[in-house]
Amino acid sequence: MLDRPVEANQPARGRRALRLGVAGPVGTGKSSLIALICAEFAGELSIAVITNDIYTDEDARFLRSAGVLAPERIRAVETGACPHTAIRDDVSQNLLAVEDLEHDFDPLDLVLVESGGDNLTATFSPALVDAQFFVLDVAGGGDVARKGGPGIARADMLIVNKTDLAPYVGVDVDQMVRDAEAARDGRPVLALSRSDPRSVAALRHWLSHTVDHFRSGSLHPQDPGPMAPHTHGDGTVHSH
Numbered sequence: 185m186l187d188r189p190v191e192a193n194q195p196a197r198g199r200r201a202l203r204l205g206v207a208g209p210v211g212t213g214k215s216s217l218i219a220l221i222c223a224e225f226a227g228e229l230s231i232a233v234i235t236n237d238i239y240t241d242e243d244a245r246f247l248r249s250a251g252v253l254a255p256e257r258i259r260a261v262e263t264g265a266c267p268h269t270a271i272r273d274d275v276s277q278n279l280l281a282v283e284d285l286e287h288d289f290d291p292l293d294l295v296l297v298e299s300g301g302d303n304l305t306a307t308f309s310p311a312l313v314d315a316q317f318f319v320l321d322v323a324g325g326g327d328v329a330r331k332g333g334p335g336i337a338r339a340d341m342l343i344v345n346k347t348d349l350a351p352y353v354g355v356d357v358d359q360m361v362r363d364a365e366a367a368r369d370g371r372p373v374l375a376l377s378r379s380d381p382r383s384v385a386a387l388r389h390w391l392s393h394t395v396d397h398f399r400s401g402s403l404h405p406q407d408p409g410p411m412a413p414h415t416h417g418d419g420t421v422h423s424h
């Protein structure tokens with residue numbers, strides 16, 4: 185139970201950090217992407233991170249051990265239930281964690297929130313984040329971008345990750361990107377590998393631009409839309 189009210193997500197006024205959500209299935213490289221962003225923007229942006237795990241703080245420990253950010257700037261929210269609920273239905277735990285970080289490390293430029301790693305359908309509420317990534321990887325199969333869903337179709341940026349693995353898993357990256365673009369109605373798609381400097385430069389460019397956009401007060405959070413109705417382990421059907 186929360187012991188204090190949460191502040192509603194205010195329109196950008198430049199007085200708080202840009203809040204950027206990172207969603208996508210388990211293992212697609214969300215924590216690694218966050219580590220990459222921290223390393224790339226070290227000395228340039230003041231950053232903090234929130235991870236969401238169901239029962240553990242595994243992702244937070246991974247990021248602390250990566251040594252890309254002071255350990256106290258990385259906090260774990262243990263969602264205790266289906267991870268999508270904490271980024272979509274009742275975001276209060278995460279919002280309090282964001283506000284605590286903004287308070288403790290004032291002024292922060294960027295707070296990254298990693299989702300618990302759900303299926304293809306989880307998205308962040310615009311009440312929690314100003315912008316969001318949805319991360320797929322080539323090892324998940326070349327056809328995954330065609331499967332659609334709100335994150336693939338409408339996240340602010342879709343990342344097709346680990347392109348360095350494409351030759352080993354028989355995936356045509358260009359085709360996967362074309363499929364993703366077709367599903368996204370002009371929204372951006374980035375083919376990324378942490379070992380490909382050109383793709384990392386493109387990531388930097390997008391994020392720098394988005395920080396500027398946020399600071400100017402003209403970034404308005406877009407809602408990718410709710411998850412599709414789905415069945416939980418007890419057989420009940422949920423719509424979010």
Ligand SMILES: Nc1nc2c(ncn2[C@@H]2O[C@H](COP(=O)(O)OP(=O)(O)O)[C@@H](O)[C@H]2O)c(=O)[nH]1
Nearest residue numbers: 209210211212213214215216346349377378379
């Ligand atoms: N080959 C390759 N592996 C990557 C890349 N990014 C992440 N990985 C690996 O993918 C695995 C899952 O990454 P992780 O960040 O934990 O995924 P998460 O579950 O989405 O947070 C780890 O073994 C990473 O080292 C990449 O660009 N290329």
Ligand SMILES: [Mg+2]
Nearest residue numbers: 214215243298
């Ligand atoms: Mg992770």
